[in-house]
Amino acid sequence: MTSSTLAAPGAGGRRRRLASAAIVLVALGLLTLLYSALAPRGSAASSSDPDVIAGRDLFVKFSCASCHGMNGEGGQRAPSLIGVGPAAVDFQVGTGRMPLQHHSAQAPRKRPVMTEAQIHQLAAYVATLGPGGPPVPDVTGYQNADVAFGGALFRTNCAQCHNFVGAGGELTYGKYAPSLAEATPTQIYEAMVTGPENMPVFGDKTLTPDQKLAIINYVKSVRSQADPGGEGLGRIGPVSETLAGILVGLGLCVGAALWVGSRA
Amino acid sequence: MSDETPETAGTPDEPGTEAPKTAAEASGSVFGRLKHPVSTGGAARQRSSSASAREIEGEVLRRGNMAPDVPDAVRPRRKVGRRRTEGTEAAEAAAEAHLSRPSDSDGTHFLPDSEHGTSEPLDPREDKFAELLVSGLFVLATLAVIWVCIAFFAIPAHERLGEWMNFSLGGGLAIALLATGAGFVLWAKRLLPHDVAVQERHNPYSPEEEELLAEETFLKGVTTLGLGQRTILRRSLLGIVALLPLPAVIMLRDLGPLPRKQLRKSGWKAGDRLVDVETKLPIKLGDLEIGGIKTVLPEGFGNVQEHALAPTMLIRFAPGEIRSKKERAWSKNDHVAYSKICTHAGCPISLYEQQTHHLLCPCHQSTFDMANDAKVIFGPAARNLPQLELDVDAEGYFVAKAPYNQPVGPSYWERG
Numbered sequence: 001m002t003s004s005t006l007a008a009p010g011a012g013g014r015r016r017r018l019a020s021a022a023i024v025l026v027a028l029g030l031l032t033l034l035y036s037a038l039a040p041r042g043s044a045a046s047s048s049d050p051d052v053i054a055g056r057d058l059f060v061k062f063s064c065a066s067c068h069g070m071n072g073e074g075g076q077r078a079p080s081l082i083g084v085g086p087a088a089v090d091f092q093v094g095t096g097r098m099p100l101q102h103h104s105a106q107a108p109r110k111r112p113v114m115t116e117a118q119i120h121q122l123a124a125y126v127a128t129l130g131p132g133g134p135p136v137p138d139v140t141g142y143q144n145a146d147v148a149f150g151g152a153l154f155r156t157n158c159a160q161c162h163n164f165v166g167a168g169g170e171l172t173y174g175k176y177a178p179s180l181a182e183a184t185p186t187q188i189y190e191a192m193v194t195g196p197e198n199m200p201v202f203g204d205k206t207l208t209p210d211q212k213l214a215i216i217n218y219v220k221s222v223r224s225q226a227d228p229g230g231e232g233l234g235r236i237g238p239v240s241e242t243l244a245g246i247l248v249g250l251g252l253c254v255g256a257a258l259w260v261g262s263r264a
Numbered sequence: 265m266s267d268e269t270p271e272t273a274g275t276p277d278e279p280g281t282e283a284p285k286t287a288a289e290a291s292g293s294v295f296g297r298l299k300h301p302v303s304t305g306g307a308a309r310q311r312s313s314s315a316s317a318r319e320i321e322g323e324v325l326r327r328g329n330m331a332p333d334v335p336d337a338v339r340p341r342r343k344v345g346r347r348r349t350e351g352t353e354a355a356e357a358a359a360e361a362h363l364s365r366p367s368d369s370d371g372t373h374f375l376p377d378s379e380h381g382t383s384e385p386l387d388p389r390e391d392k393f394a395e396l397l398v399s400g401l402f403v404l405a406t407l408a409v410i411w412v413c414i415a416f417f418a419i420p421a422h423e424r425l426g427e428w429m430n431f432s433l434g435g436g437l438a439i440a441l442l443a444t445g446a447g448f449v450l451w452a453k454r455l456l457p458h459d460v461a462v463q464e465r466h467n468p469y470s471p472e473e474e475e476l477l478a479e480e481t482f483l484k485g486v487t488t489l490g491l492g493q494r495t496i497l498r499r500s501l502l503g504i505v506a507l508l509p510l511p512a513v514i515m516l517r518d519l520g521p522l523p524r525k526q527l528r529k530s531g532w533k534a535g536d537r538l539v540d541v542e543t544k545l546p547i548k549l550g551d552l553e554i555g556g557i558k559t560v561l562p563e564g565f566g567n568v569q570e571h572a573l574a575p576t577m578l579i580r581f582a583p584g585e586i587r588s589k590k591e592r593a594w595s596k597n598d599h600v601a602y603s604k605i606c607t608h609a610g611c612p613i614s615l616y617e618q619q620t621h622h623l624l625c626p627c628h629q630s631t632f633d634m635a636n637d638a639k640v641i642f643g644p645a646a647r648n649l650p651q652l653e654l655d656v657d658a659e660g661y662f663v664a665k666a667p668y669n670q671p672v673g674p675s676y677w678e679r680g
Contacts (some may be wrong), residue, residue: 086395149542155561156542160614160626171615172622172631172642195555198617202581203553226424260449 055125058118062099071207073128077103081231084194085133086123093119095183106197107173109182137189142213147221150214157202166219167234171198181223185216282606367463385679386454394454401447405440412436527676530603531574532652532667536562538578546661549597552580555618559604562664573672575604575625576613576652578662579634587620588637594653599662601652602638603672606630608645610674623649646675 037236059072074080081089088258092098093105096110114122123136156165163169166180175198179187187213195201222235233240301395386394415432423429441559470478491498537546538560554556558578565571581598591600602623611627621635630643638649650672653665671679 024399098558119424153542160612167311170616172620172624173616175620177615195553198619200557200616200618201553201555201558203551205548205551206553206556206558226427228425228427230427249316262455 005103005223011264026210029108049124051121051124052128053130054118055121055123058114059125060121062113062122064099064122066070067100072126081126082130083086083132084126086136087190088194088196089123089126090119090136090196091187091196092191095187096221097196106176109178134190134193137193137209138218139189139213142185142216142220145210145217147214147217149211149217151222152209153207154215154218157207161199161235163234165222165235167236180219183219187222188219189213315412370463372461372463391455397450398447398455401443401450405443405447408436408440408443412440422517427569430529447477469519489562489675506609522678523676524678527573527673527679528671529573530663530668530672531565531571532562532668534664536664537657538576538664539563539565539574543584547578548660549599549656549662550660552578552599554580554582554598557614557618559614560601560662573603573605576601576611577604577616579616581621581635586637588639590652591635592639594665595658596654596662599654601654601662601664602634602649603652603668605673606645607640607647607649607672608643608674 005073023123023192038178066233067075068081069075072081074082092107093114094112094116097107099113101110112119123149127133147229154162154166158166161169161171161177162180163177168179171177177199183191191199191210192202192207192215193204202212227235229241233244271572275650285534299622334487357586403651412433415429415436419429419432425594491501539546539562541559541561544563546563547558547560558572560578561574565574578599578601582594582601583598585591586595586598594600604612604614606625608625608630609627611625613623613625613630613632615624615626616622616634621633622641623632623638623642625631625645628644631641632638632645632649633641638651640646640648650668650670652668655663655665657663
């Protein structure tokens with residue numbers, strides 16, 4: 001009787017204790033989930049790869065995080081870096097476009113602020129933010145690619161914006177397709193696979209790696225040709241030459257005539 | 265310009281009496297100047313013959329066989345009173361004053377230095393320096409010419425695609441010509457005397473009797489030809505004149521025939537696979553990355569002439585980026601296909617910006633919003649780009665569900 005009367009509240013206490021333990025467990029589980037959602041994504045924090053750890057420091061040190069977010073999640077001012085891959089990092093930082101100095105229609109090419117080793121570390125870190133994205137391409141042997149075919153591909157796919165010898169050109173609202181004069185073979189390849197800013201993406205199924213190497217070979221060989229007349233004027237042919245001849249040449253003649261006339 | 269009859273130059277009413285604005289305008293005949301060199305010394309020039317305005321007017325009336333008392337209404341209007349110079353009285357008085365000055369035998373009046381400021385003769389050192397400068401330029405030109413001659417033989421012609429040769433020849437000749445010209449200019453400016461001279465402009469109208477004579481000669485010629493009497497001659501002439509334009513009309517037939525319905529055909533049929541323009545391989549769903557673009561033609565396209573209107577862009581958007589309902593309905597898995605021929609002037613366009621989805625035509629900057637049914641948002645194009653309805657066949661390749669439902673490319677007369 002007593003035991004039963006004692007047992008009853010005893011059993012009830014056990015149930016209560018079990019219930020509160022379950023609540024604590026559920027709360028803990030929720031907390032863990034919340035933490036995993038809020039805490040830095042990827043395995044950067046726990047990664048033992050020294051490149052990744054150094055890259056994370058660089059990500060903060062060079063203020064990448066101020067626009068792209070502490071975890072590269074992007075924001076109002078900058079796109080997300082999750083899943084962009086090492087090629088995008090190598091291109092943007094290697095051409096000096098990132099870190100951005102000021103906001104304008106388009107990021108201009110400038111001297112890179114990081115060394116090659118630092119870019120490699122940064123790329124390694126960004127790669128841990130999320131899977132996907134092309135790796136830094138290998139362009140060895142591009143000199144052996146079919147340069148004539150590359151020229152045909154370039155004129156079909158690239159020349160409309162970059163000009164048929166890669167001199168670059170204007171786009172809408174202050175944007176432009178940059179000149180390819182300074183672009184390295186690796187950077188040209190990276191631009192094709194990642195589609196920086198407003199450039200369309202040319203994945204490996206749109207242009208196979210062999211076709212990309214052919215395009216690179218064409219760009220590099222056409223850019224290294226001599227200009228028989230001195231200033232190439234973008235090598236866009238008789239249009240620019242005639243225009244320069246008429247505007248500059250005739251302008252100089254008229255100016256000289258006016259000057260002589262005014263001093264006579 | 266006649267040296268002997270400066271008097272014919274016109275009445276004070278005519279533009280000839282207007283004072284020339286520049287020395288160049290007033291300089292007159294080069295050979296005349298050569299015969300009558302002038303000094304820059306301040307002495308007023310006395311010349312024997314000078315014609316006053318009154319004398320000139322008298323001469324005009326005399327040559328026109330008219331007495332001074334002939335009323336204005338009877339005088340030929342083209343002689344007097346046309347193009348009366350509009351000017352202030354002071355300007356007219358100044359012009360009159362210039363013309364009353366002593367003049368050369370060719371009617372040039374030299375203004376005294378008081379009119380244009382004094383021109384002191386150069387001091388000997390400056391004179392010598394100017395001379396050396398000019399001769400230095402001539403020597404430079406000579407050296408440049410010699411360099412051009414040597415360079416032609418000395419420089420390897422095909423080195424760097426002839427860059428050095430071009431520079432040597434073109435640059436050398438440029439230096440030679442520029443230095444020679446600069447030498448002449450400096451010579452004229454530094455070492456030659458500076459005069460200001462005015463001269464009456466010659467009468468722009470022929471005398472009345474010359475015009476009458478010309479008219480008479482012409483009429484006489486027409487009469488002599490005898491077109492009035494010689495009927496057969498006249499008719500045969502009319503025949504050839506009438507038929508002469510015929511070959512031109514027949515040859516212009518080459519411009520035709522009218523295109524009729526030809527321009528409505530774009531070369532696409534329902535079910536045509538989209539193939540890469542370079543590799544001619546069909547394109548599978550998934551071949552294009554998000555933000556990718558490809559120029560495509562219908563499978564089995566032949567020569568370019570037949571498929572000039574067929575080039576099409578295949579673009580892949582990210583999910584949810586297409587804003588137009590119609591565009592979405594005609595798309596396939598976020599892929600859309602639009603004509604690559606600008607609706608303005610027919611330029612091929614694929615300056616595609618994958619972030620803004622703007623498509624820019626390089627010819628006249630027409631801009632199309634590819635996420636909103638290729639609507640024209642800037643530039644001269646009048647119509648949106650035509651869309652090609654897409655589908656995927658059983659093997660996963662893109663095909664055209666239907667041909668373009670409107671003529672592609674620029675407007676033309678019969679388009680409607």
